[in-house]
Amino acid sequence: MPIQTYNTLSRKKEPLVPLTKNHINLYVCGITSYDYCHIGHARSALAFDMIVRYLRYRGYTVTYVRNFTDIDDKIINRAAEQGVSASALAQRFIDEFYVDMDHLGVDRPTLEPRATEHIQEMIDLIDELIAKGLAYQSGTDVYYAVTGFPEYGKLSGRNLSDMQAGARIAINENKTNPMDFVLWKGSKPGEPTWDSPWGPGRPGWHIECSAMSRKYLGDSFDIHGGGQDLVFPHHENEVAQSEGCCGKPLANTWIHHGFVTIRDEKMSKSLGNFLTIRDVLAQYHPEVLRFFIFSTHYRNPLDFSEAAMMDATAGLDRLYQCMAAIDDLSAAEIAENSTATVSAKDSHKLTTIEERFQKVMDDDFNTAQALAILFDAVKTINKICQQLPVRPAQADLNLITSSGALIKKLAGVMGLLKEDARTYLLHKKSTLLEDLDINEAEILQLIQDRKDARAAKDWTRGDSIRDQLLARGIELKDGAEGTSWQIKGH
């Protein structure tokens, strides 16, 4: 069974059949770099990071192209406000974008072309469109003539007459048809400009992706992706440009992810309800954000809240705690000549983790189910660990450690469990401790005091120390190797 992906164009799941055997060409629309990225951008980057990792895990070679829009009205306006050049502003936020991506552990795409480095390719494409009668010059601008492309609207499921009925489109007398969109704009004084056959100007937004995808991936490629808000007009217009020019399907399948919402409203600059990636990462571990994002299918809306992030934290901690327990176990002494004690049922659960994982991920990258499978495995491992004798049998130990390694590998497709479990848990502890009015030395001293009290069977004093610590946010945990501690609620 090949991987199935939901195709926006056909509105159904379809088998993913690469144009070239074992190779996937993927183009994703990246950011317009004029500000810090918010967690909606993080969802986009993480969704495609996961998709690319999964495809590679499944044995495909993936060429992943993600562009930067580094020339655009918003960039020009913001640069003017700040008194810097458009290119300096764009570069600055590309650098900031990388800071965020690195922090999130997002793998770099194969290629990251920038619009301003492909002006000539865009001019060539516009020339071809004019020659084919699909574009026309009007004043200092060049427009795409949507009526010349009969399939216009096929990606977003609209048609020209419907759109014009409720159009919120500013009248532009340069256009033949109100739905025509700009390919090249003559520049106003002081704006960045490039020479062209139509005079000095700059490219329209949509043409860059048609030009760059064509240059790096050819006339047709496997997957084109982006956020759901790009379906119309951006991707619709790309289709019109590329297919109008080449006469071939631009992409075999279209993958669009859902939005991040806050209180069920789309996060957006105009509503002012957005959180930047760095806002969130200042408070939560990057993998918590990943866990949160992958706990819902990529096409569904995802509502950000503190409660949801706390849930995600609890879930991730549970996975890491299990990994830490497995690491501890590997130091255990083996009982010679012991036979395995793990039940056939549990053993079967663990040996089928990977096939179950693949089955659900093959079905349109269902990370929510994939996580459920990992939890199921963790539960089984915890159960086994609980029943294991102090000196376990080699066979049982092998099963657990290999399952642990497998869980890490599969979680790694989502960029989870990348840290050493002990390091993660210790780091978490020290980070949390910073917010409390207590330090580790003090905690350890109190634990020692309590140990002395308990040794003297002074339970009252022992309990009072524990309660005192609890009141300050520290929970104690008495185990076989003594007393350990953790931050309350974590």
Place this chain on the structure above:
RNA sequence: GGCGGCGUAGCCAAGUGGUAAGGCACUGGUCUGCAAAACCAUGAUUCAGCGGUUCAAAUCCGCUCGCCGCCUCCA
């Protein structure tokens, strides 16, 4: 007005024709001097509502209600 999506336990969330995954929270139990963690057990006779198709529906069809998105820049 046009197009699309969603509505599943207290919360989050899978499941798209065969009898409701998983996580968080809660409760009872095991363990513990008492706790914590972990484990075990328990929770929707039911999937917004109403009607229909079917041997069988959360899943398909119709209608109603509620929420959201796109149609303007947007991940």
